[in-house]
Amino acid sequence: MFEGWDAVVLARAQFAFTMSFHIIFPAFSIGLASYLAVLEALWLWTGREVYINLFNYWLKIFAVAFGMGVVSGIVMSYQFGTNWSAFSDKVGPVIGPLMAYEVLTAFFLEAGFLGVMLFGLKRVGPKLHFLATLMVAIGTLISAFWILSANSWMQTPAGHTINADGQFIAADWLKVIFNPSFPYRLVHMVLAAYLTTALVVGAVGAWHLLRDRHLAGPRVMFSMAMWMATLVAPLQILAGDQHGLNTLEHQPVKIMAMEGHFQSHKDGAPLILFGLPNQSASRVDYAVEVPKLGSVILKHSPDAPMAGLDTVPRENWPPVAIAFWSFRIMVGMGLLMLALGMFSLLMRLQGKLYDSRLLHLFAVAMAPAGFIAVLAGWITTEVGRQPFTVYGLLRTTESASPLAAPAVASSLIAFIIVYFAVFAAGVIYLLRLMAAPPHPGEEGPSHEAPIRTAGITPATQGAPS
Numbered sequence: 001m002f003e004g005w006d007a008v009v010l011a012r013a014q015f016a017f018t019m020s021f022h023i024i025f026p027a028f029s030i031g032l033a034s035y036l037a038v039l040e041a042l043w044l045w046t047g048r049e050v051y052i053n054l055f056n057y058w059l060k061i062f063a064v065a066f067g068m069g070v071v072s073g074i075v076m077s078y079q080f081g082t083n084w085s086a087f088s089d090k091v092g093p094v095i096g097p098l099m100a101y102e103v104l105t106a107f108f109l110e111a112g113f114l115g116v117m118l119f120g121l122k123r124v125g126p127k128l129h130f131l132a133t134l135m136v137a138i139g140t141l142i143s144a145f146w147i148l149s150a151n152s153w154m155q156t157p158a159g160h161t162i163n164a165d166g167q168f169i170a171a172d173w174l175k176v177i178f179n180p181s182f183p184y185r186l187v188h189m190v191l192a193a194y195l196t197t198a199l200v201v202g203a204v205g206a207w208h209l210l211r212d213r214h215l216a217g218p219r220v221m222f223s224m225a226m227w228m229a230t231l232v233a234p235l236q237i238l239a240g241d242q243h244g245l246n247t248l249e250h251q252p253v254k255i256m257a258m259e260g261h262f263q264s265h266k267d268g269a270p271l272i273l274f275g276l277p278n279q280s281a282s283r284v285d286y287a288v289e290v291p292k293l294g295s296v297i298l299k300h301s302p303d304a305p306m307a308g309l310d311t312v313p314r315e316n317w318p319p320v321a322i323a324f325w326s327f328r329i330m331v332g333m334g335l336l337m338l339a340l341g342m343f344s345l346l347m348r349l350q351g352k353l354y355d356s357r358l359l360h361l362f363a364v365a366m367a368p369a370g371f372i373a374v375l376a377g378w379i380t381t382e383v384g385r386q387p388f389t390v391y392g393l394l395r396t397t398e399s400a401s402p403l404a405a406p407a408v409a410s411s412l413i414a415f416i417i418v419y420f421a422v423f424a425a426g427v428i429y430l431l432r433l434m435a436a437p438p439h440p441g442e443e444g445p446s447h448e449a450p451i452r453t454a455g456i457t458p459a460t461q462g463a464p465s
Contacts, residue, residue, distance in 0.1 A: 008400045010408040011083035014415060016382070018076050020375055021419055025069030027374045030144055030190065031197025032062045033137040036117075038224075040130045049440065050216045057217065057438035058201070060445055061430055063118055068426050075415075083408060087389055087399035094160055094168045094176060095150050102146035109139035118445045141190065148189055152182035154390050155381070156250045168390070180250050184243040185381075191236045192377065195337055196370025198228035200434075202340075203367030206360035208437040213354050217438035222363070223353060226344035233337040240334065241297075248298055251391060253312050254384035257323040259294055260284040261308040269294035269306035274328070277321040282310065284324075318386040326379040333373035340366055 005013070036058055043051035077099075080088045088095075116124060116132035124132070159175025160168045170176050205222030208215055248255045255261075260272045262282040271293035275284035292302040299306070309317055340362055347356045385391055389399040 005405060005409070007403050007405045007408050008397055010405055010412055011079075011400050011403070012396065014083060014408065014412040015076070015079055016379075017412065018072065018079070018415060018419070019378065019382075021423055022069065022072035022076055023374055023378055024371045025065050025072060026140070026144070027189075027193045027196045027371065028200065029062060029066045029069050030140040030193035031195075032058060032065065033133075033140045034194065035197055035201065035224075036062060037130075037133050037137040040126075040133050044126055044130055050220050053438045053440060054217055054221055059118065061433050063445055064426060064430055064433070066114070068423060072419075072423070082411075083401050083403065084389075084399055085401040087394070090166055090394060090399070091154075091168050091390060094153065094170050097170070098146055098150040098153070098177070102143055102150075106139045106143035106146065109142065110136050113139070144190060144193070145186060148186045149177050149179070149182050151381075152185050153177075153179045155179075155185075155385060156181040157390050157393060162393075168393075181243075181246055184239070184246045187239045188236070188243050188377075191232055191239055192370065192374050194228060195232055195236060196374060198225045198232070199337070199340075199363075199366050199370045201225040202229065202363045203365075204434045206363035207434075209354060210357065210360050210364070212437075215437055219354055221438075222360075223348075226341065226348070226353065226363075229337055229341035230345045231341070233334065233341045237334055237338065240331075244298065251384070252307065253309070253316065254318065254323065254380075255298065256307070256309045256312070257318045257320045257384055258327040258380060259298075260287070260320065260324050261294070261306060262320075263310055264308040265295070265306045267305070268292040268296075268301075268303045269298075271297060275324075277324045279317065279320045316387065318384050323380055323384040326376045326383065330373050330376035330380060333369045333376065336366060336369055337373075 036055055039051050039055040039058070042048070043055060113132040113135040116129065117136050120132065121129045153176055156179045157168070158179040159170060159172035159177075161171045163169055201221050202225030205218040205220075205225060208218035209222060213219075244255070259269070260275060260277050261269060262277075262284065268291070270289040270291045272284055272287050272289045275287035275289075278285050295304040295306055296302050298304075309320070343359055343362065344353065347353045347359050353359070387396050388394060389396050
């Protein structure tokens with residue numbers, strides 16, 4: 001199955017495989033945790049039953065997705081000691097504390113309040129329960145902060161020294177944490193998580209509206225999701241543009257690969273829309289391009305010169321075709337999200353938000369778009385950094401463990417079998433939960449008796465939606 005692959009390629013494939021499974025769950029749970037906090041806040045503020053019904057509905061889905069994210073993340077961490085022991089030895093003094101900070105802040109915060117969030121609504125009361133929900137939502141954002149700080153340092157290393165043993169040592173922790181690409185990557189990833197969740201929530205709402213457009217719960221969730229798509233999709237495109245400019249400054253080779261610029265352009269670079277990158281021949285075959293537009297986007301001037309891969313030693317080139325196409329997939333998904341948001345805004349202004357069958361079908365079709373964009377974005381980021389693990393300083397071949405290819409191949413095969421079996425079952429269960437609409441009196445994970453607390457009376461629970 002993996003004949004001809006060496007141990008380094010197999011180790012990279014294994015990490016890419018497990019990472020691809022893992023990233024989709026945090027991307028969903030980060031956004032969903034914040035959505036749950038908003039729903040509970042609206043319930044406490046208005047007393048409308050529809051909000052607590054939606055909260056309980058999505059809380060069950062969050063519990064499963066959160067658990068799958070934790071399990072897949074733990075498995076990934078072991079690979080640093082098995083397949084990437086040289087990397088762990090060299091960058092451990094920098095990456096290790098950042099990961100520890102994530103555990104000490106985000107993981108403890110999430111673990112401490114998750115049980116209250118899942119099972120404590122009728123035990124601790126609505127206000128204290130809302131605090132727990134808010135803490136879990138904040139915990140997911142703190143987790144993203146530390147993980148992205150560590151990964152961004154690998155992309156744009158700063159604030160370190162290298163000792164006599166070749167280990168990276170932190171000289172200035174503020175520069176390590178807030179390295180040049182970190183703010184852009186954090187904003188881009190958090191917005192991606194919110195859009196991913198909004199598209200899933202919107203798709204579930206649209207699915208049920210296609211069957212019965214008078215259902216209160218789907219109407220509310222669909223409206224909220226479309227507001228998120230309308231407002232955040234343009235912000236994400238702007239954030240992506242700024243992230244691209246930052247990447248051009250600090251990782252220009254990655255931009256060259258993403259844009260397919262094998263040759264330098266002295267009088268303005270074109271924007272290659274599509275084509276087949278031919279790395280061996282240093283060209284893009286069958287290119288469809290717009291003259292000068294590449295320089296306009298990246299340097300805001302049609303005649304600005306752009307360096308190409310011909311200025312970089314070939315051994316430092318990333319796999320161009322992968323970065324080229326994954327970037328276009330990500331951008332394509334972003335443009336579709338923008339189109340969905342604008343279409344929903346038009347229908348809202350015309351009073352047809354809950355009646356437009358075309359809009360609902362579009363929203364259902366866009367359900368996986370956020371996950372696709374996140375995966376494509378991470379592929380662009382990680383493949384574009386090659387052949388380095390720490391950009392420009394530590395090569396991937398110098399980071400791998402001294403393992404034989406068959407040993408890595410056997411563990412990769414085991415991961416593939418187990419992951420598809422376990423996570424496929426989890427995803428099927430999530431889809432079954434989403435297939436049923438939220439209903440009045442929706443129960444959360446605890447399945448306890450109706451709430452009787454001050455301020456949330458049976459009358460306000462039954463208020464019309």
